[in-house]
Amino acid sequence: MTKILIKYSWILSGILLGLSYPSYHPIPSGILAWIAFVPFLLENQKSNAFKIYLVKASLLCIITMSVEAWWVNLYSFSAFLICVFSQFLFLLAPLCGFYYSKKRFGWRKALLLLPFLWTLLDFLAHQVPHSLQIYMLPYTQANNTWLVQFADLTGMWGISFWVVMMNSLLALALANRKVKNFAYLFIWLLVPLLYSFYVVSLNPKSVLSSSNKxxxxxxxxxxxxxxxxxxxxxxxxxxxxxxxxxxxxxxxxxxxxxxxxxxxxxxxxxxxxxxxxxxxxxxxxxxxxxxxxxxxxxxxxxxxxxxxxxxxxxxxxxxxxxxxxxxxxxxxxxxxxxxxxxxxxxxxxxxxxxxxxxxxxxxxxxxxxxxxxxxxxxxxxxxxxxxxxxxxxxxxxxxxxxxxxxxxxxxxxxxxxxxxxxxxxxxxxxxxxxxxxxxxxxxxxxxxxxxxxxxxxxxxxxxxxxxxxxxxxxxxxxSFYTKHPRFFLGCVLVSLILLIFYFELFKKNKTV
Missing domain, CATH: 3.60.110.10 (Carbon-nitrogen hydrolase)
Structure with missing residues (x-):
């Protein structure tokens, strides 16, 4: 059974990601996005030919968009096709970036780079005139208000980063089966929950003015x-x-x-x-x-x-x-x-x-x-x-x-x-x-x-x-985001550059 799931991971990941968008409220389907990429990431621990990887990644994207935007068919089938094909490359690009970073630095380091890469590419896709915006990864968590209160600090891009990192940490934990990896996973989930509890229940005045007008x-x-x-x-x-x-x-x-x-x-x-x-x-x-x-x-x-x-x-x-x-x-x-x-x-x-x-x-x-x-x-x-x-x-x-x-x-x-x-x-x-x-x-x-x-x-x-x-x-x-809407993105970009520089330096030292 496990072998079958791994072999067809692109199908499972595509379905999970497609179902994670907020089409089925009040069902908290957004939680599925936390694990959606894990089957695909685990399957691709070893090097595969890029053509094979590209086909599977492309099918994953098409399945995701078909599951997420099926309702557009009720309006117009041509509109559905425009949705899928106009947004296809936006979802595919970070997956291709993962392939090349894995080839360059190895699977584990590529997992660490993926959240930074995905967040930046999500933002760039947002700037493109033909982007419909609905396939942005942060929107999978839009109804999970008990989790995403930190968006007042990072904007939606922090949510994108959090979701992808959750997938990376879970894939790493399942691959290594070490206690510390599961501990990192627990901490990653706990931090936004604590912040949400603080601003919503303990101290809402921390984000609101005192006038109460x-x-x-x-x-x-x-x-x-x-x-x-x-x-x-x-x-x-x-x-x-x-x-x-x-x-x-x-x-x-x-x-x-x-x-x-x-x-x-x-x-x-x-x-x-x-x-x-x-x-x-x-x-x-x-x-x-x-x-x-x-x-x-x-x-x-x-x-x-x-x-x-x-x-x-x-x-x-x-x-x-x-x-x-x-x-x-x-x-x-x-x-x-x-x-x-x-x-x-x-x-x-x-x-x-x-x-x-x-x-x-x-x-x-x-x-x-x-x-x-x-x-x-x-x-x-x-x-x-x-x-x-x-x-x-x-x-x-x-x-x-x-x-x-x-x-x-x-x-x-x-x-x-x-x-x-x-x-x-x-x-x-x-x-x-x-x-x-x-x-x-x-x-x-x-x-x-x-x-x-x-x-x-x-x-x-x-x-x-x-x-x-x-x-x-x-x-x-x-809010901090209102005053500095691109601050988090700047931090992500600088961190990505420093990580790549460090991995390159480490690789050269290891070769010497």
Whole structure:
């Protein structure tokens, strides 16, 4: 049996790694990533021809992505193929790096180098324009909030390093069967658990400001896909927004109403009727509204659009006419990062995507101010959908002194698949990294609130027309990761260089 498992280790490792991504919440499948590479690493203790190794490693990657992204088939088989083949090399590259380091320094030293190599290659893959981000190894642990609280120090890249090192230590322990190797394994698991226990249970104030200021926010889940091609979509969406907002204001008196991504399928400032109605509604509610809407730089060419958002305050609504405010005077946030192949064509951003349109990217992060009924001031940063996959982007918003994040999504096109669940789990990491509450509003779900420790509350069932009002903790203290998002990566790079130098020196001395 053992021989069979070793012979087909690439199948076992591929399945384990594929199952470890957060598609099956609340099952803690992320734990499988701790051992996923072990069968493959043990099989490759001895030298094999690179061609054979490459075939097995490639099949491992294809199996992983097929198991992890099976749900994309429910949307489109062509989209599934794009997912697999566009991300294939990102997963294969560190495995090839392991082969060459093993050939150069031996299996044991290659195990030690692998976490450093994998983390750096994960980061480089994150920078590539066609990267979809979902296959990043840290996301296997996104729902294990009891483990990954150290992300406020290292970001998601520390999680990548931890997972791969866990595999390396376990492979080494099983190969040597020495007590000290299992002791190292135990310590490696214990350290993040102790840190998580400390910040969550013993001393949460160590990562939070002392003010304990809170604001009340309502999420408006319309259950309408704004991208759906229907002549009545705009009217249905508008009716839902007004009805739900009326109810939320009347029953819960929120300080801020949060709408989904492009909740207004029409341009707010290019449609005078829509703008007038919006001003009157907000003035009557006396509640600020975070609005997402589509805008066309050239009204005659709807192939190029902007994905915009702003916080429309009652003060702005009431004094618009008397102060003769123009749309150009209003601070508006423009989405910077879109979904590759759907919103932005990688490397050719002005070329229409598979949807036949292209998003014009914004350039600046913005933080908005609004007041509650007691005249307290709050700072919120708006972020839009796929931007949640860019950790440094969220860190930049927090560095602009945002006290919490309002995330506006359009997840309806996923349907009731693992896609929406995965995106929700990724959002949890952004909350932990920056120690900021995230109010997450999606048109079809999953809409909820996530506290600075990754805990979900105020969740709305997906694909229901509903609102949820909850208090949001405002934090002004910045995490170490927020202030130094690439510090850990720098440490990893320097350590990798020093280790390679040491191994090379040791190898030369041994030869002499």
């Amino acid at each position: 809170k604001t009340k926010v309502s999420l408006i889940q319309t259950n309408i896909d704004s991208y759906h091609q229907d002549s009545l979509t705009a009217q249905k969406t508008f009716d839902q927004i007004v009805s739900l907002s009326d109810s939320a204001v009347k029953n819960t008196q929120p300080d801020l109403l949060l709408l989904p991504e492009t909740a207004f399928p029409l341009s707010l400032f290019q449609d005078s009727v829509l703008l007038d109605f919006t001003k009157k509604s907000i003035a009557a509610w006396q509640t600020s509204v975070a609005i997402g809407y589509a805008e066309y730089p050239d009204i005659s060419n709807k192939a190029v659009f902007r994905n915009n958002a702003l916080v429309f305050t009652p003060q702005l609504a009431m004094f618009w006419d008397s102060l003769k405010i123009k749309s150009s005077d209003v601070k508006v946030y423009q989405k910077q990062y879109g979904l590759p192949f759907v919103e932005l064509m990688p490397y050719f951003e002005k070329t229409p995507t598979l949807r036949g349109s292209a998003m014009e990217r914004g350039k600046e992060p913005l933080v908005f101010d609004y007041k509650n009924f007691d005249n307290e001031n709050f700072k919120v940063a708006l972020s839009i959908c796929w931007e949640q996959m860019h950790p440094e982007k969220i860190a930049t918003l927090v560095m602009q002194n945002a006290e919490f994040i309002a995330l506006m999504n359009n997840d309806a096109w996923f349907g009731k698949t693992a896609g929406a669940k995965q995106l929700l789990s990724f959002t949890r990491l952004r909350a932990i990294e920056n120690r900021r509450t995230i109010a997450r509003c999606s048109n079809g779900g999953i809409s909820c609130f996530i506290d600075p420790f990754g805990k979900i509350y105020g969740k709305i069932p997906w694909f229901t027309t509903e609102y949820s009002t909850q208090e949001v903790l405002c934090n002004t203290k910045k």
